[in-house]
Amino acid sequence: xxxxxxxxxxxxxxxxxxxxxxxxxxxxxxxxxxxxxxxxxxxxxxxxxxxxxxxxxxxxxxxxxxxxxxxxxxxxxxxxxxxxxxxxxxxxxxxxxxxxxxxxxxxxxxxxxxxxxxxxxxxxxxxxxxxxxxxxxxxxxxxxxxxxxxxxxxxxxxxxxxxxxxxxxxxxxxxxxxxxxxxxxxxxxxxxxxxxxxxxxxxxxxxxxxxxxxxxxxxxxxxxxxxxxxxxxxxxxxxxxxxxxxxxxxxxx
Amino acid sequence: xxxxxxxxxxxxxxxxxxxxxxxxxxxxxxxxxxxxxxxxxxxxxxxxxxxxxxxxxxxxxxxxxxxxxxxxxxxxxxxxxxxxxxxxxxxxxxxxxxxxxxxxxxxxxxxxxxxxxxxxxxxxxxxxxxxxxxxxxxxxxxxxxxxxxxxxxxxxxxxxxxxxxxxxxxxxxxxxxxxxxxxxxxxxxxxxxxxxxxxxxxxxxxxxxxxxxxxxxxxxxxxxxxxxxxxxxxxxxxxxxxxxxxxxxxxxxxxxxxxxxxxxxxxxxxxxxxxxxxxxxxxxxxxxxxxxxxxxxxxxxxxxxxxxxxxxxxxxxxxxxxxxxxxxxxxxxxxxxxxxxxxxxxxxxxxxxxxxxxxxxxxxxxxxxxxxxxxxxxxxxxxxxxxxxxxxxxxxxxxxxxxxxxxxxxxxxxxxxxxxxxxxxxxxxxxxxxxxxxxxxxxxxx
Ligand SMILES: Nc1ncnc2c1ncn2[C@@H]1O[C@H](COP(=O)(O)OP(=O)(O)O)[C@@H](O)[C@H]1O
Ligand SMILES: [Mg+2]
Numbered sequence: 194x195x196x197x198x199x200x201x202x203x204x205x206x207x208x209x210x211x212x213x214x215x216x217x218x219x220x221x222x223x224x225x226x227x228x229x230x231x232x233x234x235x236x237x238x239x240x241x242x243x244x245x246x247x248x249x250x251x252x253x254x255x256x257x258x259x260x261x262x263x264x265x266x267x268x269x270x271x272x273x274x275x276x277x278x279x280x281x282x283x284x285x286x287x288x289x290x291x292x293x294x295x296x297x298x299x300x301x302x303x304x305x306x307x308x309x310x311x312x313x314x315x316x317x318x319x320x321x322x323x324x325x326x327x328x329x330x331x332x333x334x335x336x337x338x339x340x341x342x343x344x345x346x347x348x349x350x351x352x353x354x355x356x357x358x359x360x361x362x363x364x365x366x367x368x369x370x371x372x373x374x375x376x377x378x379x380x381x382x383x384x385x386x387x388x389x390x391x392x393x394x395x396x397x398x399x400x401x402x403x404x405x406x407x408x409x410x411x412x413x414x415x416x417x418x419x420x421x422x423x424x425x426x427x428x429x430x431x432x433x434x435x436x437x438x439x440x441x442x443x444x445x446x
Numbered sequence: 447x448x449x450x451x452x453x454x455x456x457x458x459x460x461x462x463x464x465x466x467x468x469x470x471x472x473x474x475x476x477x478x479x480x481x482x483x484x485x486x487x488x489x490x491x492x493x494x495x496x497x498x499x500x501x502x503x504x505x506x507x508x509x510x511x512x513x514x515x516x517x518x519x520x521x522x523x524x525x526x527x528x529x530x531x532x533x534x535x536x537x538x539x540x541x542x543x544x545x546x547x548x549x550x551x552x553x554x555x556x557x558x559x560x561x562x563x564x565x566x567x568x569x570x571x572x573x574x575x576x577x578x579x580x581x582x583x584x585x586x587x588x589x590x591x592x593x594x595x596x597x598x599x600x601x602x603x604x605x606x607x608x609x610x611x612x613x614x615x616x617x618x619x620x621x622x623x624x625x626x627x628x629x630x631x632x633x634x635x636x637x638x639x640x641x642x643x644x645x646x647x648x649x650x651x652x653x654x655x656x657x658x659x660x661x662x663x664x665x666x667x668x669x670x671x672x673x674x675x676x677x678x679x680x681x682x683x684x685x686x687x688x689x690x691x692x693x694x695x696x697x698x699x700x701x702x703x704x705x706x707x708x709x710x711x712x713x714x715x716x717x718x719x720x721x722x723x724x725x726x727x728x729x730x731x732x733x734x735x736x737x738x739x740x741x742x743x744x745x746x747x748x749x750x751x752x753x754x755x756x757x758x759x760x761x762x763x764x765x766x767x768x769x770x771x772x773x774x775x776x777x778x779x780x781x782x783x784x785x786x787x788x789x790x791x792x793x794x795x796x797x798x799x800x801x802x803x804x805x806x807x808x809x810x811x812x813x814x815x816x817x818x819x820x821x822x823x824x825x826x827x828x829x830x831x832x833x834x835x836x837x838x839x840x841x842x843x844x845x846x847x848x849x850x851x852x853x854x855x856x857x858x859x860x861x862x863x864x865x866x867x868x869x870x871x872x873x874x875x876x877x878x879x880x881x882x883x884x885x886x887x888x889x890x891x892x
Contacts, residue, residue, distance in 0.1 A: 241841050244833070269843035281838045285856025294852070295842035302843075334856075335838070351842065 194219045194390040195240075195260075195359055200251035202232075202239055202415075209235045211415035212251070217359070220387040224401055224426060225394050227412035228434040233394045234278055236412070237363040240392075241275035242268050255359065269295065270302035272358030276348035276365050278394075283335035288347065291335055292317060292354050299355065320353040324380040342373040349380040360384070361392045366400035378403030398430035413437045453509045454491040454591055457632075458484060460515050461598045469601045470570035475578045476600075483588065483597035492591040499590065502776040502808040503718055503747045508690050513632035513662040515599065516544035518567075522626045522656060527551055530623075530654055535869040537619040537650065538563055543626040545633030545663070546602050560609030563618055566636060567602035577605065581638060584668035584696040589720055592692045596634050596666040603636035603665075606649060610642035610672070617648035617678075617867055624689055625659040637667040641675035641703075648678040650870055653693075655686035655715070666694035671703035673727075679707045680865055684877055685715035687742075695721040699759075702729035708865055711738040711746050712877045722751040725759035725787075736765040737861040737874075739881050740773030740805065747776035752794075754787040754820075763794040766861050768854055768882070769805035779824070780812040787817050794824040799857050801831065801850075851882050 195217040202210035209232045217223050227233050239246050240253065242265030253260040260268060283291075297307040308316065321328060324346045336344050345365050352360050362381070366374055381404050385391065393404060401409070401423055409426045411419040418437060419425060429437075461484055470476045492509065493500040522543040540563060541551040547565030554563050562569075569577055581600065588594045604620045624633050639649060651667060663685070671677055685691055697705055711717050723732045738746045752761045767775045777796045798807045811824045831853060839849035858878050865871045 243837055243841075264846075265837065265840045266843055266845050269841055275841055277838070277841075281832075281834045283832075283835045283838065283853070283856065285859045286839070286852050290852070291839060291842055291844070294839075294844045294848060298843040298845065298848075355842065 194221070194256060196254045198252050200239070200253065201249045202235060203247045203249055204235070204245060209415055210239070213412070213416050215410065215417060217390045217392060219390055220385075221407045222385065222391045222393065222404065224406040224409045225392060225412055226396065226398075226409060226426060226429055228437065229396070231412045232415045233412055234363055237275055237278075237361045237392075237394055240361055241265060241273060266298065267302070269355070270299040274352050274355055274357035274360045276345075276352060276360065276362040278363040278367070280336045280344040280348055282337045282339075284337050286335050287332055288335050289317065289331040292351060296354060317354055320350055323353050323383055324350045325376050326350055341368040342370065345369060345377055346373070346380070349377055353380065353384060356389075358388060359390050359392070361394065363394045364396060365393075366395055366397065374400065375403060398426045401426045411437055452491075454487050454595075456512045457515075457595055458488045464515070468599065469567035470574040470578070473574045473578060476570070476574060476581075479578075479582055480598050480600060483594045483600075486588050487591050487594040487598055490591050490594065497590070499749060499778070503745065507716055508662060511630065511660075513630055516546070516627040516631040516633050518546045518602065520544050520546055520627045521548060522551065522623045524551065526623070526656065527621070532619070532650075532652075532869055532873040535617070535619065535867065535873070537617045539619045539621060540565065540604050542602070542604070542620070542622045542635055544624055544631055544661070545622070545635040545665075547604070558612060558614070560612045561614065562605060562607040564605050565602055566605045566638060569605045570601070577638065580640065580670060581636075581668070584670055584698045584724070585666070585694070586696075586724075589694075589722070592664050593666060593694050593720070596636055596664050596694065599634045600636045601634070603638070605638050606647075607640045608642055608645040608647050610644055612642070612645045614647040617650055617870075619650040619652060622651070622653045622663065622665065623656050624653065624663040624685065625656040625661040629659045630661070631659075632662045632664065635663070635665045637665075639667065639669045639677070639679075641671045641677055643672040644674040645672075646676040648867065650680050650682065652682040652684070653691060654684050655689045655713075658686055658688055660688040662690045662692070664692045667696070669695070669697035669705065671697065671699045671705060673701045674703060675700070676704045677706070678866060679705065680870060681707070681709045682870070682874060683709070683711040683713055683715070683717060685713040687714040689713070689715040691715050691717045693717070693719045695719070697723045697732070699723065699725050699727070699730035699732060701727035704731045706733040706864075707735070708861065709736040709748065710862070710865070710874050711736070712874065712881055714742060714744055716745045718747045718749070720749045720751075722753070723761070724753045724755055725761065727756045728758045730756070730759045732761045734761065734763045735861050735864060737858050737878075738765070738767045738775055739769075739858075739878065740767065740775045741770045741881060742773065743771070744773045745775075746773075749776075749778045749780075751780040751782070752792065753782045753784065754790040754792065755784050757787055758789045759787065760791040761793070763792075764861065765796045766858060767796075767798045767807065768801065768858060769798060769807060770801035772802075772804045774806045775808075777807070777809040777826070778812065779810070781814070781822060781824070783815040783817050783820050783822065785816040788819045790817060790820040790822065792820070792822045796826040797857075798828045799831065799854060800828060801854070851879065854882050855879055
């Protein structure tokens, strides 16, 4: 599904990712953990195609295509989805208007007919239930005045509507209380499927109690320094991130 | 004679040539006010950039060649009017060609008792007395040569008078079509809106161009609201490239009167608007809003002046502009709080979205506060497209061009969404999006 090889990325000339490799198969859920500033969001943004990141070497292939050469809107239409760490508030653009535009753009891209207003409404109503969101959120401006938890739920709701093949969830768990975390995790679990891969970017092990990953990677200083199964996450929880940096330094040396 | 006086001279002469034939000529008070205005026009001339209020607006494009005052008898085809109608709008309507009322194109049947919606010239000829008394009362001191010119020629336009207590259930549309007389004509419509105590109505003043003819429209609207009267007013300006529009809006509000006035400029014309609102008695409230687009080489200038002349009045002002290409916009928001106007509550904001590096905005708040117990807030912003918001939309599969349009429309929507009736709101929204499409070419990098 996604194959990242030796990816090096700089921002304003500063090296952030230093040769990161990652292979995510179809249907797999991978967790990427790491201390603040280790480059997790950078990786997520590079996958989604945000400006301002310079890829100095390496490659990213998504379903056999060169992802880095695609415009961000085409990545989305091909099935890449990013749940933002900090979802932006967009006054004046209704949530439902954005989803309709996005979904129909993807459908046109695939050569499918656009959904008419009725079918679309039916679809979004059904998806709202998945994250226990009220219908009034549809007509509200994107994320405007949403609480932290509502913003994160809205990201998962959008994911549910757009049905991506690859979803990168950037700290979707941060700032959620336990009930909201359970709801969001429930939504994500419901979206797990054989042909959908998920990358969970997180700082805490807590999320992984609810969404059990197939693999866990530890990112430090711009590269993956450890990979393992969910036990690695528990290890991290116990020992903190301190030893990781030591390991990363050793790897760089 | 200075250059600026000479620009006014042809208009002074033209007025002198027709003064005797102007509607209501011979009525002493009217003759007097016309000749006073003419004197001001002759003395002050047309404004120049040396005038502080015209610093950022050059009238050279207007003075390059002179305009002849249009003469009555001009018409505008039924087809044209039908073709430019606001869809789904159920309204009484007066239609004007180059400032002259066209009774045969207007729809005023079924107006309730106590409501007069008529051509001003016709009313001045029939019964000038009650009109002459009030004409010019909302303008007060003449702000500039164009207002003086309009007042010197004052003749036709719209008269709307609503008797005390009457509430109109349908809006009134005043449709002004300029350029009907051909190339190089000047129209000088003058509108007088008088709402009696406790009355309510909605008025749409819409300006459009007949064709591509070069024309100057110098329009002035006076609004007089008696106690507790409520007026919902929208001025929609959607004129063509070679139209020059100088618009005046002068309103006086009595005790607890409420005015919501929104000026929306979506066309390609050169535009200068002056809006002045006097809050004359306690409890009066004004919402003075505007939305403007300036693309291509458009010039749009909004000068506003709200005067709090009595205690406990409130004013809310919000103007939002979207500028692209080499568009130039000016916003000048003056708020005056007179010494006795304690407990004034006023907010002003001007926000601009710049879509190109060559677009230019000159924005200036001017607060003059002579009372001490007041709440006055103001702010102006000039910003580019929000890259984070743009990326958010694009990351959901929306192409960049559509995303930019969605964000731009969202920016203007804050004003447009306050406009009623809804038929007018949709009309404006679709004209805004129509103007935005070519301005945001595909692949345009931010
Ligand atoms: N736009 C940017 N400009 C400058 N530095 C940045 C930018 N984005 C990220 N960085 C830097 O890159 C490093 C990694 O950041 P980030 O990817 O956000 O880490 P994480 O998500 O793991 O906390 C940090 O040192 C951060 O300061
Ligand atoms: Mg991050």
